[in-house]
Amino acid sequence: xxxxxxxxxxxxxxxxxxxxxxxxxxxxxxxxxxxxxxxxxxxxxxxxxxxxxxxxxxxxxxxxxxxxxxxxxxxxxxxxxxxxxxxxxxxxxxxxxxxxxxxxxxxxxxxxxxxxxxxxxxxxxxxxxxxxxxxxxxxxxxxxxxxxxxxxxxxxxxxxxxxxxxxxxxxxxxxxxxxxxxxxxxxxxxxxxxxxxxxxxxxxxxxxxxxxxxxxxxxxxxxxxxxxxxxxxxxxxxxxxxxxxxxxxxxxxxxxxxxxxxxxxxxxxxxxxxxxxxxxxxx
Amino acid sequence: xxxxxxxxxxxxxxxxxxxxxxxxxxxxxxxxxxxxxxxxxxxxxxxxxxxxxxxxxxxxxxxxxxxxxxxxxxxxxxxxxxxxxxxxxxxxxxxxxxxxxxxxxxxxxxxxxxxxxxxxxxxxxxxxxxx
Numbered sequence: 001x002x003x004x005x006x007x008x009x010x011x012x013x014x015x016x017x018x019x020x021x022x023x024x025x026x027x028x029x030x031x032x033x034x035x036x037x038x039x040x041x042x043x044x045x046x047x048x049x050x051x052x053x054x055x056x057x058x059x060x061x062x063x064x065x066x067x068x069x070x071x072x073x074x075x076x077x078x079x080x081x082x083x084x085x086x087x088x089x090x091x092x093x094x095x096x097x098x099x100x101x102x103x104x105x106x107x108x109x110x111x112x113x114x115x116x117x118x119x120x121x122x123x124x125x126x127x128x129x130x131x132x133x134x135x136x137x138x139x140x141x142x143x144x145x146x147x148x149x150x151x152x153x154x155x156x157x158x159x160x161x162x163x164x165x166x167x168x169x170x171x172x173x174x175x176x177x178x179x180x181x182x183x184x185x186x187x188x189x190x191x192x193x194x195x196x197x198x199x200x201x202x203x204x205x206x207x208x209x210x211x212x213x214x215x216x217x218x219x220x221x222x223x224x225x226x227x228x229x230x231x232x233x234x235x236x237x238x239x240x241x242x243x244x245x246x247x248x249x250x251x252x253x254x255x256x257x258x259x260x261x262x263x264x265x266x267x268x269x270x271x272x273x274x275x276x277x278x279x280x281x282x283x
Numbered sequence: 284x285x286x287x288x289x290x291x292x293x294x295x296x297x298x299x300x301x302x303x304x305x306x307x308x309x310x311x312x313x314x315x316x317x318x319x320x321x322x323x324x325x326x327x328x329x330x331x332x333x334x335x336x337x338x339x340x341x342x343x344x345x346x347x348x349x350x351x352x353x354x355x356x357x358x359x360x361x362x363x364x365x366x367x368x369x370x371x372x373x374x375x376x377x378x379x380x381x382x383x384x385x386x387x388x389x390x391x392x393x394x395x396x397x398x399x400x401x402x403x404x405x406x407x408x409x410x411x412x413x414x
Contacts (some may be wrong), residue, residue, distance in 0.1 A: 015385070059373040064325045083379035085327050093373040153336050157373060159310040160293075202305030202363065204390040205404050209412035230292070232299025240306050241372070268408045272386055 002100075002181035004174075004189055004282075006047050006262075007251040008040065009219070011275040012056060012192040014125040017089055020132050020140030033275060034140070036265035037133050043262055043279040044134045049188035051097050052147045053104075053174065055250045056126035057156035057191045059117070060084065062118070066170065068158050069116035071170060073108065074151035075101035080114055082122030089128055097148040104150065107177030110135035113170055118151070127151055130192045133277075156244045164234070165227040167246040171253020176207060178254075191251030193244025195266075197273035200240055207274040212266065215245060219278055220261050223252045248278075258283035305393075309371050317369025322356070323347035333381055358389035361383075363393040 016033070019025055025034040061082040063069070076096045081089040101244055108115050127149075132140040135147065152174070162170075171189070178187050195212040198204050215238075218226050227249060234243040252259075263279040284292075298307035307313060314321075323344060326332045336343045342355040356364040357378065365375050372389075379389055391401035 009349075032375060060325055060377065061328065062372075065318065065371070083328050083330070084380075085333070111368055128296050138406040157309075157371065158314050159308060169323055198306070199386060199390070200309070200366050201307050202393055203303060204393045205306075205401060207408040209408060213412070213414065230299070232296035235296075235306065235308075240300070240303075240308070266412070268324075268412050269405050272390055272405060274408065
């Protein structure tokens with residue numbers, strides 16, 4: 001039987017990818033952030049997932065404003081790092097697991113999550129940066145990804161975004177789908193984005209560590225409380241772009257009510273973003 | 284949930300966003316406002332389009348149907364002007380990538396600060412973190 005063996009939640013700032021790709025991870029600016037990732041790399045190495053479900057938002061690679069899918073699931077054999085405007089990242093392509101992808105799609109739609117289905121898709125920094133952070137070497141370097149992947153997309157580019165509670169329920173539905181998959185498969189779920197940051201407007205540069213710390217605490221203690229915070233309050237507390245934190249709730253929903261935090265890291269800041277990371281297993 | 288509650292919920296989120304000074308909620312209303320600008324920016328994910336843009340920015344903007352005002356915001360790299368006129372930061376950022384300009388540079392200009400001042404503002408958040 002397949003099983004969700006753990007969850008990782010992390011920010012996915014483009015400049016973290018640039019720091020990796022340009023060999024800047026030991027620069028004084030970046031070193032504290034990358035040092036903080038080391039225990040998280042050990043965590044996923046020990047878990048050794050067969051498949052990693054990466055929940056992220058597209059920032060204008062596959063998605064333009066002509067059509068904006070609220071939720072989507074990738075079902076490709078392979079996913080390549082795409083050109084977002086500054087060239088594709090120099091990393092290997094990601095191998096998919098189309099059998100599990102289609103199982104996931106069938107089971108999500110049967111649970112009334114009517115996802116967009118992608119048989120061809122590129123992935124942007126929202127996907128590739130967390131993968132490099134978790135599965136790359138100390139400096140993020142990688143020759144071959146040790147896990148297959150399934151991209152799950154959540155709209156965070158144009159409001160209305162899905163409600164926090166809906167994202168949590170999507171996680172619960174993913175959990176049910178994985179539990180029902182007959183093939184022995186170790187599945188890690190990654191929720192990406194956040195933490196507090198605002199890129200647009202005169203409020204750009206806004207961060208709020210107190211909100212982020214509250215969020216990190218309640219990822220363990222009271223995720224339901226996080227699902228009850230209105231999106232407006234996410235924008236107020238974490239910034240217009242910080243509303244991406246809803247994707248952490250997808251990962252949280254795929255775990256048991258009671259979880260154990262194996263590792264946490266919080267760093268202010270990676271460029272304009274307060275960078276957070278959490279590693280969790282079921283209690 | 285009663286219909287009134289749904290309307291109230293939607294309005295609450297919009298009103299909260301409106302109350303945040305210097306925030307331009309990117310909802311349907313805003314997305315409709317300058318679709319052409321975002322569409323032009325999206326086209327820049329293709330290297331050949333980046334080359335065409337760099338060769339003649341005004342002609343490129345014209346091809347995508349940008350009005351005169353928006354075109355001048357683009358050619359002047361008036362980031363806050365583009366955001367105010369309906370640009371979405373993730374699409375607009377593709378212009379910055381052509382210039383090899385960082386998000387910090389955009390943030391500084393939006394705040395009417397120098398890059399150094401803006402970086403100091405970003406760093407100042409460290410002191411607000413009490414664990």
